Amino acid sequence: MELRHLFSPNDTCVYPLRPISLALLPLLLLCALLPIFFLRRSRLRLPPSPPGLPIIGHLHLLGTKPHRSLWELSKRYGPLMSLRFGSVPVIIASSPATARLILQKYDHIFAGRTRPAVAVQIHECKSIVFSQPGPYLKLVRQLCFSELFINKRLEFSRSFIFNEVRHLLREVAGSSDRVFVREKLYEITVSIISRMTIGKNAKDVVSKVSIGASNSLLAALLELIHLVGVFNVGDYIPLLGWMDFQGMSRRSKTVSQKLRTIFGEVIDERRNERQKRDGETADADFLDVLLTTSSRQTEVPITDLHITAVMADLFGAGIDTSTATIEWALAELLGHPHILKKLQDELSSVVGSTRLVQESDVENLPYLRAVVKETMRLHPAVPLLLPHAARQQCQVNEYDIPSGTPVYVNVWAIGRDPNAWENPLKFHPERFLDSKMDVRGHHFELLPFGSGRRGCPGLALGISNVHLMLANLVHVFEWATLTELDMTEKFGVVYALANPLVAKAELKVPKQVIETEI
Numbered sequence: 116m117e118l119r120h121l122f123s124p125n126d127t128c129v130y131p132l133r134p135i136s137l138a139l140l141p142l143l144l145l146c147a148l149l150p151i152f153f154l155r156r157s158r159l160r161l162p163p164s165p166p167g168l169p170i171i172g173h174l175h176l177l178g179t180k181p182h183r184s185l186w187e188l189s190k191r192y193g194p195l196m197s198l199r200f201g202s203v204p205v206i207i208a209s210s211p212a213t214a215r216l217i218l219q220k221y222d223h224i225f226a227g228r229t230r231p232a233v234a235v236q237i238h239e240c241k242s243i244v245f246s247q248p249g250p251y252l253k254l255v256r257q258l259c260f261s262e263l264f265i266n267k268r269l270e271f272s273r274s275f276i277f278n279e280v281r282h283l284l285r286e287v288a289g290s291s292d293r294v295f296v297r298e299k300l301y302e303i304t305v306s307i308i309s310r311m312t313i314g315k316n317a318k319d320v321v322s323k324v325s326i327g328a329s330n331s332l333l334a335a336l337l338e339l340i341h342l343v344g345v346f347n348v349g350d351y352i353p354l355l356g357w358m359d360f361q362g363m364s365r366r367s368k369t370v371s372q373k374l375r376t377i378f379g380e381v382i383d384e385r386r387n388e389r390q391k392r393d394g395e396t397a398d399a400d401f402l403d404v405l406l407t408t409s410s411r412q413t414e415v416p417i418t419d420l421h422i423t424a425v426m427a428d429l430f431g432a433g434i435d436t437s438t439a440t441i442e443w444a445l446a447e448l449l450g451h452p453h454i455l456k457k458l459q460d461e462l463s464s465v466v467g468s469t470r471l472v473q474e475s476d477v478e479n480l481p482y483l484r485a486v487v488k489e490t491m492r493l494h495p496a497v498p499l500l501l502p503h504a505a506r507q508q509c510q511v512n513e514y515d516i517p518s519g520t521p522v523y524v525n526v527w528a529i530g531r532d533p534n535a536w537e538n539p540l541k542f543h544p545e546r547f548l549d550s551k552m553d554v555r556g557h558h559f560e561l562l563p564f565g566s567g568r569r570g571c572p573g574l575a576l577g578i579s580n581v582h583l584m585l586a587n588l589v590h591v592f593e594w595a596t597l598t599e600l601d602m603t604e605k606f607g608v609v610y611a612l613a614n615p616l617v618a619k620a621e622l623k624v625p626k627q628v629i630e631t632e633i
């Protein structure tokens with residue numbers, strides 16, 4: 116199976132509510148018994164809200180592009196808005212100021228996560244992404260920062276990442292008449308994360324397992340990412356949850372089984388290797404770190420299911436976000452040839468044409484960094500962040516937020532807020548040239564990685580990969596579109612081009628530049 120068939124643009128089902136079958140109406144009516152719940156809440160002063168419908172609340176207002184619909188609603192109901200998804204009240208923050216309240220001032224309260232059925236089915240909520248704050252989350256996030264995304268480890272990974280980039284460039288050169296950009300990017304991002312976490316190339320991992328095609332790991336991960344982004348009516352209308360009429364539980368169980376098989380074999384194999392050798396090796400990878408932690412009697416037990424969940428997190432959270440960002444950047448550059456030319460001129464003058472761009476060049480490439488920030492402003496990979504949840508009842512501004520309320524921060528809308536940005540809809544990297552604004556979560560106008568306790572732990576790796584891959588793709592090739600550029604977007608937990616970018620890439624540096632290994 117070719118990779119591109121794994122992400123067919125016709126794969127629709129994302130957040131939006133699909134028409135609910137009439138056959139379900141009697142059951143929906145049963146949900147009307149829930150008003151007791153609302154009566155209790157009606158004494159609270161919630162943020163402004165549009166009129167809702169019985170039972171489904173505001174679900175019908177979401178449409179197929181919830182980030183856009185919520186943006187439009189926020190223009191009328193304000194930057195802190197309250198909606199009801201089925202029986203669940205939710206809060207939407209849509210301005211830099213309200214994002215700051217949620218992610219900084221009240222971060223300790225909003226650091227909770229929702230508990231969607233998919234997350235329960237897939238890894239019993241043992242993933243980082245869906246864990247509630249507590250000793251386990253603290254431990255795994257700490258391990259990520261101290262063992263995986265620490266500078267020393269990233270430095271150590273530089274040379275193989277660089278060789279992976281060279282491999283990507285050769286692959287592009289090999290299919291230059293028709294480059295399926297997303298497919299190539301998935302391959303390299305999976306490879307990088309695989310090498311960093313389990314010390315192996317992903318192809319070696321899956322070739323040993325018994326579940327079929329060699330890209331079954333990628334297929335399972337893409338299915339996982341897809342399911343997390345699907346709107347599951349059962350999460351919001353609890354009486355419908357048990358029916359699983361969208362097949363979410365069934366599909367989640369299948370993907371969970373696949374991931375447990377793949378990572379289970381990797382874990383067993385590593386455990387055997389560790390038993391044979393005496394003590395830790397100097398080149399211990401993240402899997403070793405997790406296994407060592409699991410073998411210690413700590414306050415937080417780490418089982419194989421925890422390890423599988425963390426591995427799936429790192430792969431799942433890392434591949435699609437970086438891929439989508441680079442694909443958006445290339446598409447914007449193709450749509451703005453003068454910006455592409457300016458970027459290529461910067462690369463030629465700083466790097467020359469006899470070598471590839473290296474990580475150490477990035478600090479001398481301000482226009483490249485501006486192009487990446489501008490891409491992340493207009494096309495943040497996770498447009499609503501992952502849903503946060505209030506851990507206790509609290510007051511934000513003068514409004515009450517009930518305990519457990521899911522909170523979405525619409526960073527996509529914030530990137531287009533006319534009060535924060537001049538000409539917000541224009542792709543204009545120059546806006547960042549004289550600005551100190553970065554993407555690290557201190558500037559609430561620009562939050563592609565979130566901020567605070569639940570901010571992205573993979574930021575350092577993510578941003579460095581995006582810079583390195585985009586810079587080299589643009590430095591090494593002259594790009595041209597094959598058909599009219601299609602910037603249509605597709606909403607999901609990761610927001611990407613609806614139709615993967617296919618373009619022509621003509622080598623513009625001497626061939627040996629992409630051929631020499633280091």
Ligand code: HEM
Pocket residue numbers: 243244245256308428429430432433434436437440495496497500501502503562563564565566568569570571572573574576577578581
């Ligand atoms: C361009 C690349 C990336 C972008 C734009 C990005 C963005 C994000 C965002 C917006 C969140 C949610 C923050 C929130 O809910 O407040 C997140 C969470 C997360 N990201 Fe990333 N990410 C990227 C790369 C990576 C990489 C490379 C990894 C790991 C290999 C990673 C691992 C994670 C994990 C584990 C979480 C969950 C954190 C938690 O719930 O506590 N990300 N990321």
